[in-house]
Amino acid sequence: MDLVKAFLRRLQKEEALNLAGGKRGRITIHEVASAAGVSISTASKALNDTGRMGAETRERVKRIASEIGYRPNALARGLLSKRSFTIGLLTNDTYGRFTLPVMAGISDALVDHGVSVFLCAIEDDPALAQTHVDAMLDKQVDGIIATGKRLDRRLPVDLSNLHVPVVYAFTEGTQNSVTFRSDDEQGAKLAVEWLAKIGRRRIAHITGPEEFFSVRERAGAYHDVAGHREPVLYGVWSESWGHEAIEQLWKRPGEKPDALFCGNDQIARGAVDALRERGIKVPQDVSVIGFDNWEIVAAQTRPPLTTVDMELKELGRQAGLTVLELAEGRPVEPGVRKLPCRLVVRQSCGGKTSRE
Amino acid sequence: MDLVKAFLRRLQKEEALNLAGGKRGRITIHEVASAAGVSISTASKALNDTGRMGAETRERVKRIASEIGYRPNALARGLLSKRSFTIGLLTNDTYGRFTLPVMAGISDALVDHGVSVFLCAIEDDPALAQTHVDAMLDKQVDGIIATGKRLDRRLPVDLSNLHVPVVYAFTEGTQNSVTFRSDDEQGAKLAVEWLAKIGRRRIAHITGPEEFFSVRERAGAYHDVAGHREPVLYGVWSESWGHEAIEQLWKRPGEKPDALFCGNDQIARGAVDALRERGIKVPQDVSVIGFDNWEIVAAQTRPPLTTVDMELKELGRQAGLTVLELAEGRPVEPGVRKLPCRLVVRQSCGGKTSRE
DNA sequence: GTCAAGTGAGAAAAGGTTTTCTCATGCAAT
């Protein structure tokens, strides 16, 4: 009876293994050692280029290891070294609008350091966030990068007293943390200066809700460059607000703007569509510039939008390298690092590059 | 002599602990055991509800563990159990257009099993893909989910002989694998039947490139329901193709379509915009239906698009649960599973729900 | 007063790797 049970269990196990694709025990350093006729200590030292041994021995071990396809078990290694070569990316940006480029940058920067990334999407749900953080800590992540969709909001979870390094990217950080963010002021300046340079004088600013920090920063820079001659229209982040704003602007008396600096690409697209419907030509009559360089919106607009790119991938890259520095114990100056934006010129502004 | 040695070692250990003060090494089961005055074996059994011991002992250990904030080290646990509670998600969909919903579903399904997800974006780069796969295997992932942006394309890496289970989601799988995909035929049928039901008779189909499997499947279902009275226009997946298709349709002689079934939401949006520019009212004159339910496009179109949702999140959820089943050794029938699509009714079709 | 059975708890091994310590061996210098 007991025997039957054991047999059945074994059978089941083997069957499972077969389905899994033939999961016979992996090749360990023991196999390498015995195949090379050395001890595991020697094998380890040979493979890691540490310890003392004859050059011939080292070479032989290495050759055999690669021949039989040995790959060290990262779990075992991590257990000892207290480094898992794993980091966690925490985000509350469900759409991935901002997170994806950041993630791409992180991954790009860390993949050749052998670091993998856990992606955890927490939808402003503190309990879910805590669950994910706990799971990551249990898995001994070397660090955590927190990212979001807004520079002036915190993630709904406290990461300030963890015993692993935390870096913030495109979300608000804590007191003594390292935080990466885009330089919205510089980005806005870039946009408005471009419009001025191509000869536009009456530049209006249609943007998102005033309570967004980015909105205030961009509006501030706009005023610095363009002065206060044209109004700033605050609204929401949607195409329909772009439409409505055009309506508001064009129904008031007096001269109309000859350029629009929009708070994001969706607003810009709405505005461009509204202008077209009124028979106003973009870019001949009015230049329009967006913000975000959200390809899917900017490139599909007619004409394609000139816009400001926040270089989120680069931001992710730097955040990734920084969390790695910290994980390896190297000191990193805390503070907020502003990364410059870049102007992406397409056809919605005219000027030098408008007609080719 | 042996006793002395053991004593010295213990002393040294305790000193180390004291020196650590609490800032250094994490809390291990040793701390729990000594705080509770039991051995580590007993502590382990108490916490895992295994083994035999007095109810009082078990409770005490559990209470103390939670008091001092003990969390088991997943690396150590994984080393022994050969389960890392980690899976990898491999994708070549850079935009995240399809991957994000799938990822959300996977994460959603697995988070309360304690499983975390490595996200690896490989951009059709075989070398990068291999690097990521190797890194994941080294980290002993319990399984891999491969996902993409096209049902009829493979990822540029061979996953067929891994010793961990692999599940394919929204990408083409291998011979004896488990593959999840949307039922595009059923989805298309849903769309065309809806148009018929609200009284449309001349339904045209504007869609993507014919070499896409999904395109052929949707077109097939379209013909089955709508017959061959109206043409199918193959093109590309962009708004501008939607525009152009309208031009083509409206410049030919004879009766115009009273409904459009579009191959994706971008084409639908382009078509709606083009119709508006011609003074044709949507949905009063022409009903338009999209495919994908890509919120950012469908909801921002004027009027918002009725469209077909491929339920990618559910697809991800099922893929996640399946890879877990396989990882736990439970048998899973190989084959392709088609998941039904769902019609999302907004305002671009009219009919019953058009005016409220 | 011995035995069998049951109960509670600890010792030890295992998992794969790295690192420190120890041990031969051979060789040059005294």
Added chain:
DNA sequence: ATTGCATGAGAAAACCTTTTCTCACTTGAC
């Protein structure tokens, strides 16, 4: 001949858990 010292390589401990095995003790039955 003895000491001193490189050199090459292995033994064992450590990382943290889980699990199996073993042991001591109690209890009720003979």
